[in-house]
Amino acid sequence: MLKIGYLEMDSPLVVISPNNGSDEMCNFNGSAGLILVGSFNLDQVSLSEVKKAIEVVNADSPMGFSMTGSNRESLTEAAELAAGGGYLLDIECTGGSHLDEVADQVRVAKISGATVSVSFRPEALGDERMVARKLKEAGADLIHLDLTRTGNGRGKVIKRFSDSGGPKIMAQYDVANFDDAELLLSMGADLIALNGKTDPEFASWLSEALKTLEDLIGWYNAPKHICSGGDLRGLAFCCLPVKNCPIMGALRKLNITPRDFAEIKMELARGTPLEHGDGTCFGSLVWCCKITKPCFMRDAVLDRIGLSPRDYMKLKKKLAKDILTS
Numbered sequence: 001m002l003k004i005g006y007l008e009m010d011s012p013l014v015v016i017s018p019n020n021g022s023d024e025m026c027n028f029n030g031s032a033g034l035i036l037v038g039s040f041n042l043d044q045v046s047l048s049e050v051k052k053a054i055e056v057v058n059a060d061s062p063m064g065f066s067m068t069g070s071n072r073e074s075l076t077e078a079a080e081l082a083a084g085g086g087y088l089l090d091i092e093c094t095g096g097s098h099l100d101e102v103a104d105q106v107r108v109a110k111i112s113g114a115t116v117s118v119s120f121r122p123e124a125l126g127d128e129r130m131v132a133r134k135l136k137e138a139g140a141d142l143i144h145l146d147l148t149r150t151g152n153g154r155g156k157v158i159k160r161f162s163d164s165g166g167p168k169i170m171a172q173y174d175v176a177n178f179d180d181a182e183l184l185l186s187m188g189a190d191l192i193a194l195n196g197k198t199d200p201e202f203a204s205w206l207s208e209a210l211k212t213l214e215d216l217i218g219w220y221n222a223p224k225h226i227c228s229g230g231d232l233r234g235l236a237f238c239c240l241p242v243k244n245c246p247i248m249g250a251l252r253k254l255n256i257t258p259r260d261f262a263e264i265k266m267e268l269a270r271g272t273p274l275e276h277g278d279g280t281c282f283g284s285l286v287w288c289c290k291i292t293k294p295c296f297m298r299d300a301v302l303d304r305i306g307l308s309p310r311d312y313m314k315l316k317k318k319l320a321k322d323i324l325t326s
């Protein structure tokens with residue numbers, strides 16, 4: 001379902017173990033796409049203790065560990081442990097962390113070939129665009145955003161990081177129901193991290209619900225439409241830009257004109273099933289809405305050309321990626 005570095009996850013749900021690992025984490029086997037243990041201060045804890053904590057959990061799911069520490073040598077050893085075991089190395093930013101130092105840690109860890117995430121509270125490292133850019137340049141595979149105390153602004157925080165074009169996003173939040181999860185995902189989170197004190201039955205249910213969503217619509221973290229507050233990936237669902245609506249602000253962020261946007265989108269659709277669309281608002285599926293918005297005109301075209309709703313959304317997912325990298 002998801003590949004980040006060498007990690008292959010069958011669910012976007014991550015569970016973070018309390019108390020540096022515990023055999024109770026086995027309760028999340030089969031539901032968590034990834035189990036993260038820690039955090040370990042490598043200035044105080046030996047790597048053998050990290051290994052032991054991973055072995056205690058003994059999960060079927062992919063695993064990772066969080067660490068802090070200022071020592072370059074122990075960071076290199078931790079990265080080698082991660083790369084050798086196929087674990088995620090989660091570098092945790094402490095109160096006084098500086099972005100350039102963190103980026104340097106990422107570069108050091110990447111030399112060993114580890115898949116690396118950087119964990120921080122949204123306000124900890126400064127301007128989101130700068131953070132996303134520098135961490136991506138340094139080679140980080142994942143941004144681990146701790147949103148547990150962010151409150152109602154959490155969706156907008158994720159959207160700002162997502163729109164900055166940085167690494168993939170793991171949003172840590174005390175998700176209590178499907179709507180909480182959907183909000184994080186629809187704003188650009190790729191993974192959701194739950195506290196290990198979460199009820200395993202709830203985690204299992206949520207994980208299954210997200211897998212079902214992926215099976216049904218082919219894009220488990222599909223964005224909202226731009227006019228509903230979605231992130232820039234939502235441009236894949238935008239109409240032909242012929243009126244003054246929130247698309248104008250989104251295009252300004254990308255520094256492209258409405259005319260260029262129209263040409264880019266038509267060019268990207270050329271030769272794909274999205275070119276079809278007789279009877280839709282703008283004559284092509286490339287301008288059509290998210291599948292969860294009911295529309296008999298779009299659905300009639302999908303029926304006529306034999307394109308399933310799931311494959312339609314997969315094409316929109318690719319379209320979103322191509323628009324943002326064009």
Ligand code: SF4
Pocket residue numbers: 225226227228237238239240241245246247
């Ligand atoms: S172009 Fe259409 S979908 Fe996009 S923001 Fe405007 S009204 Fe919404």
Ligand code: SF4
Pocket residue numbers: 239279280281282287288289290295296297298
């Ligand atoms: S035809 Fe339906 S799906 Fe397509 S743009 Fe119009 S309202 Fe949206």
